[in-house]
Every structure is written in C-alpha cells, then in structure tokens.
Amino acid sequence: xxxxxxxxxxxxxxxxxxxxxxxxxxxxxxxxxxxxxxxxxxxxxxxxxxxxxxxxxxxxxxxxxxxxxxxxxxxxxxxxxxxxxxxxxxxxxxxxxxxxxxxxxxxxxxxxxxxxxxxxxxxxxxxxxxxxxxxxxxxxxxxxxxxxxxxxxxxxxxxxxxxxxxxxxxxxxxxxxxxxxxxxxxxxxxxxxxxxxxxxxxxxxxxxxxxxxxxxxxxxxxxxxxxxxxxxxxxxxxxxxxxxxxxxxxxxxxxxxxxxxxxxxxxxxxxxxxxxxxxxxxxxxxxxxxxxxxxxxxxxxxxx
Amino acid sequence: xxxxxxxxxxxxxxxxxxxxxxxxxxxxxxxxxxxxxxxxxxxxxxxxxxxxxxxxxxxxxxxxxxxxxxxxxxxxxxxxxxxxxxxxxxxxxxxxxxxxxxxxxxxxxxxxxxxxxxxxxxxxxxxxxxxxxxxxxxxxxxxxxxxxxxxxxxxxxxxxxxxxxxxxxxxxxxxxxxxxxxxxxxxxxxxxxxxxxxxxxxxxxxxxxxxxxxxxxxxxxxxxxxxxxxxxxxxxxxxxxxxxxxxxxxxxxxxxxxxxxxxxxxxxxxxxxxxxxxxxxxxxxxxxxxxxxxxxxxxxxxxxxxxxxxxxxxxxxxxxxxxxxxxxxxxxxxxxxxxxxxxxxxxxxxxxxxxxxxxxxxxxxxxxxxxxxxxxxxxxxxxxxxxxxxxxxxxxxxxxxxxxxxxxxxxxxxxxxxxxx
Numbered sequence: 001x002x003x004x005x006x007x008x009x010x011x012x013x014x015x016x017x018x019x020x021x022x023x024x025x026x027x028x029x030x031x032x033x034x035x036x037x038x039x040x041x042x043x044x045x046x047x048x049x050x051x052x053x054x055x056x057x058x059x060x061x062x063x064x065x066x067x068x069x070x071x072x073x074x075x076x077x078x079x080x081x082x083x084x085x086x087x088x089x090x091x092x093x094x095x096x097x098x099x100x101x102x103x104x105x106x107x108x109x110x111x112x113x114x115x116x117x118x119x120x121x122x123x124x125x126x127x128x129x130x131x132x133x134x135x136x137x138x139x140x141x142x143x144x145x146x147x148x149x150x151x152x153x154x155x156x157x158x159x160x161x162x163x164x165x166x167x168x169x170x171x172x173x174x175x176x177x178x179x180x181x182x183x184x185x186x187x188x189x190x191x192x193x194x195x196x197x198x199x200x201x202x203x204x205x206x207x208x209x210x211x212x213x214x215x216x217x218x219x220x221x222x223x224x225x226x227x228x229x230x231x232x233x234x235x236x237x238x239x240x241x242x243x244x245x246x247x248x249x250x251x252x253x254x255x256x257x258x259x260x261x262x263x264x265x266x267x268x269x270x271x272x273x274x275x276x277x278x279x280x281x282x283x284x285x286x287x288x289x290x291x292x293x294x295x296x297x298x299x300x301x302x303x304x
Numbered sequence: 305x306x307x308x309x310x311x312x313x314x315x316x317x318x319x320x321x322x323x324x325x326x327x328x329x330x331x332x333x334x335x336x337x338x339x340x341x342x343x344x345x346x347x348x349x350x351x352x353x354x355x356x357x358x359x360x361x362x363x364x365x366x367x368x369x370x371x372x373x374x375x376x377x378x379x380x381x382x383x384x385x386x387x388x389x390x391x392x393x394x395x396x397x398x399x400x401x402x403x404x405x406x407x408x409x410x411x412x413x414x415x416x417x418x419x420x421x422x423x424x425x426x427x428x429x430x431x432x433x434x435x436x437x438x439x440x441x442x443x444x445x446x447x448x449x450x451x452x453x454x455x456x457x458x459x460x461x462x463x464x465x466x467x468x469x470x471x472x473x474x475x476x477x478x479x480x481x482x483x484x485x486x487x488x489x490x491x492x493x494x495x496x497x498x499x500x501x502x503x504x505x506x507x508x509x510x511x512x513x514x515x516x517x518x519x520x521x522x523x524x525x526x527x528x529x530x531x532x533x534x535x536x537x538x539x540x541x542x543x544x545x546x547x548x549x550x551x552x553x554x555x556x557x558x559x560x561x562x563x564x565x566x567x568x569x570x571x572x573x574x575x576x577x578x579x580x581x582x583x584x585x586x587x588x589x590x591x592x593x594x595x596x597x598x599x600x601x602x603x604x605x606x607x608x609x610x611x612x613x614x615x616x617x618x619x620x621x622x623x624x625x626x627x628x629x630x631x632x633x634x635x636x637x638x639x640x641x642x643x644x645x646x647x648x649x650x651x652x653x654x655x656x657x658x659x660x661x662x663x664x665x666x667x668x669x670x671x672x673x674x675x676x677x678x679x680x681x682x683x684x685x686x687x688x689x690x691x692x693x694x695x696x697x698x699x700x701x702x703x704x705x706x707x708x709x710x711x712x713x714x715x716x717x718x719x720x721x722x723x724x725x
Contacts, residue, residue, distance in 0.1 A: 089621060090621065109622065110624075111623065112495075112506045112507050112508075112576075113505070113507065113576035113622065113623040114622045114624075117576060117623065121620075131506070132507075133506050134505065134506025134507070135506060169506060195502075195503045196509075197499050197502075197503045200500055201499075201500040201501075202503060202504065232493065
C-alpha cells in the first residue's frame with residue numbers, strides 16, 4: 001500500500017483513497033499498540049527529525065512515540081535553544097540536519113505554507129505537524145479515526161466544528177477530510193472568528209447559534225480558544241466567550257440524543273468546554289490522543 | 305554622436321508623422337530630420353529591427369531604487385539599467401530609502417546621481433518625516449529641489465488630518481499626492497487577498513474593503529481640499545468604480561495600476577509563490593477584468609511598475625516571512641500589452657508617456673525636427689523573458705519564463721542611448 005503523494009502536507013492534497021488507506025493502516029497499528037510488546041521493526045533503518053518551530057506537547061510526544069514504536073531513530077528539535085535564535089533560515093537548518101543523513105522531516109511551524117515551501121527545496125518526505133492557520137492533517141486523520149471508532153463511520157455523519165474557526169488549522173484539515181469522505185459539516189462560533197468566505201470556499205454551513213449547532217450535530221468538535229490571539233479585537237472576554245459559546249452539561253442534557261464531544265487539546269476548562277463536559281461520557285478526548293499515535297504510525301509507515 | 309533610427313512606426317499625436325513609418329536622424333541629442341528614407345552615411349549608430357516602433361519617452365511613476373540604504377537590492381545605476389531595458393526614459397523613485405527622501409539633501413542626492421544615468425531618475429519626496437505618517441516633511445523645499453510628487457511610498461498615510469493638511473500644503477505649487485490605497489487597520493494581519501483562495505490556503509486575508517475605504521476617504525479629502533490625489537496599484541473592481549464616479553464628479557483624481565494586477569490573480573498563489581506576494585494584493589479574475597475595462601475607458605490613467613526588488617533571502621523563505629513586492633521595470637510595458645492585446649499603440653503611448661507627463665507636469669518633447677530626442681522604442685514581436693533579460697540587482701519577477709507580445713528595443717534620452725541586444 002502507498003499514497004498518491006510523497007509528502008503529507010495537508011488533507012487538501014490527498015485523494016479520498018489516501019485517507020482511507022491511512023485510516024485502515026492505522027487500525028492495524030492500533031492493534032499493535034494493544035500488544036504487550038508495542039513495537040514493530042518497520043522503520044528501523046529510518047531516521048526522522050521532529051522540527052518544532054512552535055510549542056507543542058501532545059503532537060510532539062505523539063509523533064515521537066509513533067516513530068519509536070516503528071523502531072525509527074528520532075531527533076527532536078525545537079526552535080528555542082537552537083540556531084534559529086541566532087538567525088539561521090529554515091532552509092539552512094533543515095539542509096544541515098539532512099546532510100547528517102536524516103530520512104524524514106516532521107515539522108510544526110507558525111507560518112502557513114512553511115512545509116509546502118520546504119517541500120519545494122528538499123528531497124525527503126515531509127509530514128506537516130501543523131502550519132500556521134492552514135492545516136494539521138494528522139489531527140484531522142485521528143479525529144476521523146476516532147469518530148469512526150465511536151460512531152461506526154463518517155459518511156453522512158453530522159459534524160459541528162465550534163469555536164475559533166478562523167485561526168484553526170484543526171478546523172481547516174477537518175473540513176477538508178470530512179467533506180472528502182462525505183460527512184456534513186457546519187461551523188459555529190462568533191462571527192469575528194468565522195472566515196467571511198468559508199461557505200463558498202469550503203462548502204460548509206455557518207451557524208452562529210451554539211444551541212442550534214448542538215441540536216443539529218452527531219459530533220461536536222470543540223476548538224481551543226487561543227488566548228494568545230487576544231491582542232486582536234475578536235471577542236470581549238473569556239468570560240463572555242464562555243457565556244455565548246462554552247459547551248455546558250445542561251445543554252447536552254437538554255438534547256433528545258447523545259452527541260460525541262471532541263477537542264484537539266489543550267482544553268481551556270471553563271472557556272470553550274466546561275469540566276463536567278470534558279470529563280463526561282460524551283467526550284472522547286483521550287481516545288483521540290490515543291488514536292493519534294496509531295494514525296501517525298500509519299502516516300510515517302506509508303510515507304517512508 | 306549621430307544616431308539613425310531606421311524604418312520605425314511613429315506613434316505620437318503631437319507629431320506630423322503620427323502613424324507613419326519613417327527614419328529619424330538624431331545629432332547630439334536633437335532630432336535633425338524625419339523622413340521616409342534617410343541616408344545612413346555618417347551615422348555613428350543605427351537602430352533598426354523588425355516591426356520597430358517609436359514613441360515619446362515612457363515614464364514610470366513608482367519604482368524603488370533602494371539607494372541609499374539597501375544597495376544590495378538595487379542602486380540608482382542598476383535601477384536605471386533596468387528602467388532603460390524596459391523602455392523608460394524617466395522613472396520616479398519612491399522615498400522609502402534609508403534615510404528616507406524627506407528633505408532637500410536626499411532629493412539632491414538622487415538628482416545629482418541621476419545626471420550620469422541613461423534613464424532620468426526623479427525623486428518622489430516623502431509627505432511626512434521618515435514616512436512615519438506624523439509630521440509633514442519639507443515638501444516645498446523638496447519640490448524646489450526637484451521632487452516630482454509626494455508620497456509616503458510603501459507606507460500608506462493613514463491619518464486623515466495629516467493627509468488633509470498635506471493635500472492643502474502642496475496646492476502652493478500644484479503638487480500631487482500619491483497613495484497606495486490600503487487602510488492598514490483592516491489589512492495589517494493579512495497576507496493575501498481575503499477570499500475563497502485565502503480561506504482554502506489557510507493564509508490570513510486582506511479584505512478588499514481595506515483598499516476601498518482608503519480610496520473613499522481620500523477622495524473626500526481631495527474633494528474638500530480641491531487638491532490632486534493619485535492612487536497607485538488600485539486592484540479591485542470597486543476601487544475603479546469609486547474613482548470613475550469621483551472623476552465624473554469633478555474631483556481631482558488620477559490612478560495607476562501595476563502590470564501584475566492585470567496578469568495574475570490570487571488563484572496563482574496556490575503554490576505559496578513568494579514572488580507573487582505583493583501589496584496591494586493580487587485579487588480575483590473579476591477584479592482583473594474590471595481593471596482592464598477601466599484602462600480601456602480611461603478611468604485608469606497610467607501604469608506603475610511598482611518595481612520592488614527583493615533579494616533571494618527575502619523571497620526564498622516561508623511565505624509569511626517573505627517581503628512584499630516584485631521587481632519589474634524591464635517587463636512592465638510588454639506585460640501590459642500582453643495582458644491587453646487589443647490595446648492600440650495610441651493607447652499604449654497614452655498610458656506610458658502622455659498621461660504620466662500630463663498628471664505630473666513633465667515636458668514631453670514631440671517627435672519633430674528640432675526637439676530633444678526623448679524616445680522609447682519597441683518591436684511588435686514576441687519575447688520570451690529570460691533571467692538574463694533582467695538587469696535589476698534582484699530577479700524577483702514572475703514574468704520570467706513567460707512569453708510577452710512585444711519586445712522593448714530601448715530608449716534615446718538626448719545624448720544617452722540604451723539599446724537591448
């Protein structure tokens with residue numbers, strides 16, 4: 001099995017079959033992770049660098065675990081404490097690392113399109129671990145895997161993506177993936193955080209009312225509100241955000257159905273998600289994290 | 305020196321030879337004879353070529369020569385070579401140098417250095433000190449020293465009160481204020497045009513209304529002060545509609561467009577091509593069509609190269625970190641004729657020679673015996689733009705590799721001649 005693409009830069013560039021291949025492969029790796037020896041030798045001749053130009057806990061650990069469970073050699077790089085602080089360019093940094101015979105690059109970067117730029121200039125496979133406000137493909141894949149696992153499938157599933165859609169690479173990758181597989185998607189959030197052209201650009205519907213969004217959906221993927229974007233005039237306060245768009249237990253109880261709550265983490269408890277929702281049986285947040293390792297193993301394995 | 309131009313079609317409404325093929329004899333920078341056939345004996349240089357055309361000298365009104373300050377991107381010398389290669393007898397230099405062209409000595413630096421250059425480089429003075437948008441610079445003194453117009457260049461003047469006073473201030477000498485229409489309060493977080501492409505690419509958008517609001521406001525200030533404002537790199541359909549209406553209402557307004565806004569759209573940014581990172585940003589196909597229509601109906605008065613050289617390191621990087629701008633003096637005229645093939649020679653000359661001279665009050669000698677030779681030449685033959693055709697110190701030009709409809713032959717600027725090989 002292989003993919004139609006050399007890199008995993010975004011879901012936008014994948015074929016539907018690629019997505020299915022990754023998800024099917026991930027199922028097999030999830031089984032591996034349940035074994036007493038959670039390790040296979042698939043990538044034992046492969047060296048992978050994890051380049052993190054932006055802070056990350058979950059994604060970095062998840063990639064590193066995925067690489068180790070495939071027996072790859074890994075190197076971790078973070079922008080602080082590296083030559084980046086001495087003014088080295090991205091291309092110089094990567095070329096220096098590659099000259100030491102590294103085979104694959106996993107990169108997170110704050111600039112949209114940074115991995116696409118890199119792909120034009122270096123010969124090895126690149127996996128995008130999040131670029132700016134563009135894409136976070138492995139997150140969308142693990143979300144798809146988790147929805148399938150919990151609800152039995154993606155096709156026709158109604159998914160609401162709630163929160164700061166404008167600045168969310170999780171939202172964009174999820175929308176691309178869900179639309180390709182045939183799920184229905186609405187986005188919900190304050191109008192200041194919803195891109196003006198999202199309906200014609202991505203074929204999703206916009207719903208400003210959280211209540212209506214929750215009533216409509218089977219799955220609510222609740223996004224993290226980025227505290228660091230507060231210097232822009234986007235909403236008045238965290239308190240008011242919670243009043244208008246925080247998902248609360250009584251809302252879920254008032255629905256005449258069970259819905260699934262997802263979150264890419266890290267959660268701002270009491271802002272976008274109240275604790276009694278985050279810790280309830282509705283939430284599959286920790287399943288998402290667990291599935292992340294299997295999905296990333298699949299992506300690494302297929303792109304080696 | 306005696307120069308003979310052979311068998312060239314003359315486009316100059318002010319000339320008796322308009323729309324006719326003729327030879328032109330130039331001695332010591334002055335046109336001595338125009339006739340159907342002039343003997344070449346005694347000519348030290350002969351300019352000839354297939355489908356040769358000649359017109360009054362072209363003027364570019366917005367180019368960055370980076371000198372002084374960032375000479376690794378361009379100098380007045382390399383910039384003048386680029387301009388002459390592109391068929392320009394004159395090119396205005398924007399004031400965003402370091403130091404900024406905001407006083408007499410900076411203006412004089414450019415004027416003095418330009419005397420030895422093949423293309424006349426004429427400085428645009430800054431409206432405000434250091435182009436910071438706060439305090440008025442000494443525009444009167446700069447005008448007296450040779451500044452042709454006033455603008456904060458790539459830094460659009462945001463403060464309404466400062467712009468109002470600047471528009472009033474330049475009335476003393478009938479000056480023109482040039483603005484890139486860009487309300488940065490709205491656009492500063494964006495990188496490309498806000499729209500379907502920006503949403504699909506995950507790049508922050510600059511809403512088109514950021515441009516339109518600035519135009520609407522500046523037009524009101526021009527109306528109030530009865531002073532002349534010129535917008536450059538207008539890029540949206542709504543922008544040209546605003547300007548068309550303002551002209552009809554008698555507001556003193558003129559405008560220019562860049563060659564790249566007539567050629568590319570935001571759809572071309574799907575590969576995150578940093579050479580297409582420009583401000584104002586590339587818009588949609590509908591906007592391009594509206595700009596072309598506005599050229600044909602005369603709403604757009606002239607073309608501005610927005611020649612902004614950026615070196616390799618500022619373009620071979622992440623899109624967000626890449627600097628704005630495209631170099632393009634060499635390719636501007638040919639690119640416009642390619643974007644709008646139906647443009648007649650007369651319209652081309654109007655856009656590149658007559659209108660800029662009229663707006664900025666530059667004397668444009670007619671193609672007539674006794675006049676100074678102030679000529680742009682081109683051939684109506686296809687031209688595949690190669691890297692080696694670019695004479696600027698930087699190569700950030702998205703027209704490289706494209707085939708354009710005409711090829712610039714060169715210029716005659718009095719005694720100074722530049723002919724492309």
